[in-house]
Amino acid sequence: MDLNFSPEEVAFRDEVRAFLVAHLPEDIRDRVRRGDDRNVSDDLRRWQRILHAHGWAAAMWPVEHGGTGWDKTRQYLFEIECAAADAPIQLPFGLKMVAPVIMRYGSQAQKERFLPRILDGSDWWCQGYSEPGSGSDLASLKTRAERDGDHYVVNGQKAWNTLGQHADWIFCLVRTDPAAKPQRGISFLLVDMKTPGIRLQPTKLLDGGFEVNEVFFDNVRVPVENLVGEENAGWTYAKFLLGHERTNIAGVGASRRELARLRRMARECRREGAPLIDDPLFATRIAQVELELKALEVTNLRVIFAEARQQAPGPEASMLKIRGTEILQRISELQVEALGARALAYEEDVGGDGEDVPRAAAQYMNLRKLSIYGGSNEIQRNIIAQTILKL
Amino acid sequence: MDFAFTEEQQMLQDSIRRYLESGYGLEHRARIIAGDEGWSPRTWAELAELGLLALDIDEDDGGIGAGPVGTMLVSQATGAGLLVEPFHSSAVLATRVVSLLAQGERRGQLLDALGSGEAIAVLAHEEGDGWDAPLETTAVSEGEGWHLRGRKACVYHAPMAHWLLVTARCDDGVGVFVVERGADGVDLRAVRTLDGQRAADIALDARLPPDARLGAGDATAALEQSLDRGIAALCADALGVLDRILTATVQYARDRAQFGTPIGRFQALQHRMADMYMQVEQARSMTYCATSACLQDDPASRREAVSAAKVIVGQAARRVGQEAIQLHGGMGMTDELDVSHCFKRLLAFELRMGTTDEHLRRYREAAQADAA
Ligand SMILES: Cc1cc2nc3c(=O)[nH]c(=O)nc-3n(C[C@H](O)[C@H](O)[C@H](O)COP(=O)(O)OP(=O)(O)OC[C@H]3O[C@@H](n4cnc5c(N)ncnc54)[C@H](O)[C@@H]3O)c2cc1C
Numbered sequence: 092m093d094l095n096f097s098p099e100e101v102a103f104r105d106e107v108r109a110f111l112v113a114h115l116p117e118d119i120r121d122r123v124r125r126g127d128d129r130n131v132s133d134d135l136r137r138w139q140r141i142l143h144a145h146g147w148a149a150a151m152w153p154v155e156h157g158g159t160g161w162d163k164t165r166q167y168l169f170e171i172e173c174a175a176a177d178a179p180i181q182l183p184f185g186l187k188m189v190a191p192v193i194m195r196y197g198s199q200a201q202k203e204r205f206l207p208r209i210l211d212g213s214d215w216w217c218q219g220y221s222e223p224g225s226g227s228d229l230a231s232l233k234t235r236a237e238r239d240g241d242h243y244v245v246n247g248q249k250a251w252n253t254l255g256q257h258a259d260w261i262f263c264l265v266r267t268d269p270a271a272k273p274q275r276g277i278s279f280l281l282v283d284m285k286t287p288g289i290r291l292q293p294t295k296l297l298d299g300g301f302e303v304n305e306v307f308f309d310n311v312r313v314p315v316e317n318l319v320g321e322e323n324a325g326w327t328y329a330k331f332l333l334g335h336e337r338t339n340i341a342g343v344g345a346s347r348r349e350l351a352r353l354r355r356m357a358r359e360c361r362r363e364g365a366p367l368i369d370d371p372l373f374a375t376r377i378a379q380v381e382l383e384l385k386a387l388e389v390t391n392l393r394v395i396f397a398e399a400r401q402q403a404p405g406p407e408a409s410m411l412k413i414r415g416t417e418i419l420q421r422i423s424e425l426q427v428e429a430l431g432a433r434a435l436a437y438e439e440d441v442g443g444d445g446e447d448v449p450r451a452a453a454q455y456m457n458l459r460k461l462s463i464y465g466g467s468n469e470i471q472r473n474i475i476a477q478t479i480l481k482l
Numbered sequence: 483m484d485f486a487f488t489e490e491q492q493m494l495q496d497s498i499r500r501y502l503e504s505g506y507g508l509e510h511r512a513r514i515i516a517g518d519e520g521w522s523p524r525t526w527a528e529l530a531e532l533g534l535l536a537l538d539i540d541e542d543d544g545g546i547g548a549g550p551v552g553t554m555l556v557s558q559a560t561g562a563g564l565l566v567e568p569f570h571s572s573a574v575l576a577t578r579v580v581s582l583l584a585q586g587e588r589r590g591q592l593l594d595a596l597g598s599g600e601a602i603a604v605l606a607h608e609e610g611d612g613w614d615a616p617l618e619t620t621a622v623s624e625g626e627g628w629h630l631r632g633r634k635a636c637v638y639h640a641p642m643a644h645w646l647l648v649t650a651r652c653d654d655g656v657g658v659f660v661v662e663r664g665a666d667g668v669d670l671r672a673v674r675t676l677d678g679q680r681a682a683d684i685a686l687d688a689r690l691p692p693d694a695r696l697g698a699g700d701a702t703a704a705l706e707q708s709l710d711r712g713i714a715a716l717c718a719d720a721l722g723v724l725d726r727i728l729t730a731t732v733q734y735a736r737d738r739a740q741f742g743t744p745i746g747r748f749q750a751l752q753h754r755m756a757d758m759y760m761q762v763e764q765a766r767s768m769t770y771c772a773t774s775a776c777l778q779d780d781p782a783s784r785r786e787a788v789s790a791a792k793v794i795v796g797q798a799a800r801r802v803g804q805e806a807i808q809l810h811g812g813m814g815m816t817d818e819l820d821v822s823h824c825f826k827r828l829l830a831f832e833l834r835m836g837t838t839d840e841h842l843r844r845y846r847e848a849a850q851a852d853a854a
Contacts, residue, residue, distance in 0.1 A: 228740040251812050297822035362612040431837045435636045437676035
């Protein structure tokens with residue numbers, strides 16, 4: 092056993108660091124650091140193009156499709172370094188979700204048409220899974236697609252669509268056989284967001300932001316060539332996709348960055364006339380979460396190591412998701428606690444010249460979502476209980 | 483020992499509860515919050531008509547004299563109703579300061595104006611570096627009057643107040659000064675708070691007349707008493723929110739079905755709601771304790787009980803608020819249901835008038851002093 096990264100891995104990490112210093116645009120980095128997402132669409136696309144120019148557009152893709160071909164450890168190191176440097180996240184919907192499905196189950200034409208445009212940032216994808224009545228129980232979804240000649244005609248409603256307002260394409264689960272058992276009659280469709288009959292309605296979240304939408308489909312005609320794989324086999328693809336959604340799900344990079352921010356805030360904020368970081372009560376709280384993050388990091392690496400010997404991510408990903416989200420949520424709580432009463436002043440339209448102060452409360456509220464989406468933490472615990480513990 | 487309330491006290495609570503339930507729905511409230519002023523003068527006038535603004539004014543001063551218990555019961559209702567009008571700031575906190583400090587003719591004028599709702603006053607005390615930071619605002623006597631200098635941070639409801647009751651260090655201890663909001667040398671920067679209320683950061687460099695100071699001599703004891711009563715009332719407000727958010731969550735768990743069953747049937751969620759219930763009941767007990775301590779004349783045990791309540795209610799606010807959102811799933815994250823609004827008010831409670839940690843420290847110090 093050797094818990095150190097190999098010299099090659101260390102060299103790789105240094106290369107990533109050097110790249111980030113040289114190529115991450117300062118203005119984008121500043122906006123990420125301040126949590127200002129008002130330019131998110133341009134920033135994410137621009138960053139994707141820069142990564143693409145360097146051959147690093149898709150850390151997790153195989154080389155044959157233009158990916159890096161990196162192993163999981165390198166992907167992990169890349170994620171950590173990007174977060175530490177305040178690089179924007181790469182949205183998962185195209186790169187990590189729909190692309191693996193297209194690679195594995197899509198037609199040759201779909202691969203040629205969609206993958207390059209995901210790689211270079213030309214197409215922004217969003218995920219159309221959840222519906223108002225179908226969240227945790229996704230298989231109960233009702234949005235219908237009926238075959239009409241060369242088209243499917245889609246009717247229904249999707250909910251909680253993240254950043255769909257910027258999207259060019261949406262991948263949807265739709266019901267194509269209402270008579271079959273719930274999991275059997277579902278298909279996986281790729282839909283151009285510009286198709287007539289699609290309407291987006293923004294949903295205001297508790298922090299005042301508009302990052303999710305309801306999507307209404309009113310007789311939306313989708314060419315049959317946009318069906319992935321076989322009709323009514325969509326659930327299989329969806330499950331395959333969920334496995335991929337969970338790579339790097341622990342979010343260690345983000346937690347590390349936020350922990351550094353927390354320490355900075357605790358040095359700057361004062362209580363009883365002294366820096367908060369000198370307060371044993373608060374310092375102990377920081378130490379506690381730091382330890383939890385350390386335990387998660389090592390666990391994450393163990394899972395990566397085990398995966399390298401098997402295949403798709405197993406149910407252990409559930410553990411990483413639960414702990415990762417709990418820790419990031421806890422850090423954001425401590426950031427608000429560090430600010431104390433200063434966190435009360437709040438503008439819904441955060442960003443601009445705002446430093447840590449307006450961001451902390453908004454982030455704390457917004458990050459409640461982490462334990463809800465992507466399969467809620469309760470559902471993840473059910474998976475651990477049923478799949479690992481065989482209860 | 484008697485945990486019962488009198489019929490009068492109960493009626494007081496019922497009247498405000500009914501009033502808010504019938505006319506202060508989420509949409510109405512959202513419109514008030516979105517408006518330029520951030521409060522509804524009409525609601526304020528109606529609260530005055532119900533007599534609530536004179537609630538904590540002693541009978542000798544022409545008020546209702548409902549005291550800490552009446553204030554607690556009404557505050558539970560204002561919390562449950564998510565009221566954004568300055569009931570707590572003006573009718574509880576500022577009114578108490580005036581009652582304890584103001585003398586003579588001035589006393590009558592101020593209390594009449596506050597009790598009738600004609601005027602709004604707020605206590606401007608905290609300065610932004612924590613609840614327990616030493617006061618840096620100073621008042622120096624200058625000629626006949628005073629020169630008041632310093633800053634105050636996030637003073638709830640200051641933008642709509644007529645008077646600011648500003649605390650400052652003087653030669654002879656702490657003084658409280660009545661300052662007109664619009665006076666020269668008073669610079670208000672209005673801010674919105676995360677729970678949809680209005681507050682202001684205030685920079686002061688003002689010359690005040692001799693009679694601006696409320697009372698004579700060190701006001702520390704009166705101030706502490708007012709603040710403790712204010713915190714006890716704020717705990718009661720949070721308790722009202724806790725009751726509402728728990729009820730809403732249990733109801734949602736009954737109604738929302740996934741996998742063909744109401745989610746409230748899942749044992750994992752039942753246990754979570756059982757824990758929420760217990761947290762709310764602990765919060766209730768500690769709010770009662772703090773209120774009861776405010777009825778006694780012992781500053782040390784009052785301080786201890788009030789800080790203890792602020793901690794336990796603050797912890798319940800955090801846990802129950804988070805669980806409520808989680809159990810609502812995506813819907814809990816939206817601006818649409820009452821959970822998210824309750825959640826934000828509970829978060830604000832944790833941070834206002836001393837954070838949970840600050841009161842944990844104060845409690846520890848008080849308890850240590852007791853043991854010594
Ligand atoms: C900010 C945000 C962004 C999102 N982005 C997207 C997106 O881009 N695309 C998309 O398709 N979806 C998205 N979602 C939807 C998300 O996946 C769902 O919210 C999630 O699946 C939960 O479903 P629900 O909201 O319907 O909650 P429900 O399923 O109604 O769950 C309510 C509560 O019950 C619990 N629960 C449910 N079933 C069980 C059980 N069997 N055992 C124990 N507890 C249970 C849940 O954990 C939760 O606490 C997003 C959600 C949010 C909040």
